[in-house]
Amino acid sequence: MTTQLSLLTPSGHLTLGNLLGALRPLAARQEAYDTRVGVADLHAMTTAHDPALLRARTRELAVLLLACGLDGSTLFVQSRVPAHRLLTYLLECVATTGELGRMVQFKEKGRAEPSTRASLFTYPVLMAADILLHAPQQVPVGDDQRQHVELTRDLAQRFNRAYGPVLVVPEVVVPAAGARVMDLQRPTTKMSKSVGADGDGGVVRLLDPPAVVRRKVARAVTDSDIGADAVRSDRATKPGVTNLLEVLVACGGSADGVTTYGALKKAVTDAVVAVLDPVQRRYAELLAAPDHVDAVYARGEERCREVTAPVLAAVERALGL
Numbered sequence: 001m002t003t004q005l006s007l008l009t010p011s012g013h014l015t016l017g018n019l020l021g022a023l024r025p026l027a028a029r030q031e032a033y034d035t036r037v038g039v040a041d042l043h044a045m046t047t048a049h050d051p052a053l054l055r056a057r058t059r060e061l062a063v064l065l066l067a068c069g070l071d072g073s074t075l076f077v078q079s080r081v082p083a084h085r086l087l088t089y090l091l092e093c094v095a096t097t098g099e100l101g102r103m104v105q106f107k108e109k110g111r112a113e114p115s116t117r118a119s120l121f122t123y124p125v126l127m128a129a130d131i132l133l134h135a136p137q138q139v140p141v142g143d144d145q146r147q148h149v150e151l152t153r154d155l156a157q158r159f160n161r162a163y164g165p166v167l168v169v170p171e172v173v174v175p176a177a178g179a180r181v182m183d184l185q186r187p188t189t190k191m192s193k194s195v196g197a198d199g200d201g202g203v204v205r206l207l208d209p210p211a212v213v214r215r216k217v218a219r220a221v222t223d224s225d226i227g228a229d230a231v232r233s234d235r236a237t238k239p240g241v242t243n244l245l246e247v248l249v250a251c252g253g254s255a256d257g258v259t260t261y262g263a264l265k266k267a268v269t270d271a272v273v274a275v276l277d278p279v280q281r282r283y284a285e286l287l288a289a290p291d292h293v294d295a296v297y298a299r300g301e302e303r304c305r306e307v308t309a310p311v312l313a314a315v316e317r318a319l320g321l
């Protein structure tokens, strides 16, 4: 059976973008694939972090993955599968400082700062280890993660050429619909869970109550082109309206007969609330059943330790350890 893998960083509360771009496509295919979904807690330590907050966000994300219907997948918390850290160092012996320095996220977030954590520089290698350990044939990602998966492919190919054919080189799969949900306040920037509280108005969180969703959608930036209030898609001149239309369709709504921005925002609010409602109900149920959540993750982590051990062992052998 083909393996599909995805990791989500507990850097904030999950967003509608995470649901439409990552979790829903994963859930839709979880029966057809050996699906493994991880909470990437190690990835949330590349900038100054608060241990208590990290623990709380890790738990919230873990519960939300179940609430989003991923109960047919192998769920795990990354730090509880030590092979992720062990393979990272071995791949750091394959990666070069040149290629890591070209990673866009490093260039944007910290290259110039001497106080930047070394882990921000090396974290694409941790991500490569995450992927290569699980040897998925396919990695479904939003296009913001493309460069990192390309690096993973380069490292695997280089390793295999130098030390023997050990690693599976994964394909990148970008989901067709809802691939990139944009921020409602800055519709040329993607919606991100790590956007802070002050910039929060453009980010719809999975646990936002309906009134909050309504307020955020009502305040969404539209466009003031000529013939304003025209409800039509045009990424270049109407990014805000285009994003709302895409969210509407991805959430199962229809723009038929929607002619004004006001009507569009009402339709989007209804569609998003309808998608979030079952997730929020299930989340509340799971909060009341912590032992069930713990058992699901303990089982998933045990399986991950089993399936990744042979990959790590083969890499160590090939490297002369």
Ligand code: ATP
Binding pocket: 006, 007, 008, 009, 011, 012, 015, 017, 018, 020, 021, 022, 140, 141, 142, 143, 144, 145, 178, 179, 180, 181, 182, 190, 191, 192, 193, 194, 195
């Ligand atoms: P961060 O701000 O910490 O990078 P994020 O919201 O970008 O948070 P990630 O943990 O980087 O989330 O990615 C988790 C998954 O969600 C990835 O598969 C990513 O491609 C997808 N994803 C993230 N943001 C969006 C978005 N706005 N639209 C669609 N998919 C998204």
Ligand code: MG
Binding pocket: 144, 192
């Ligand atoms: Mg991201």
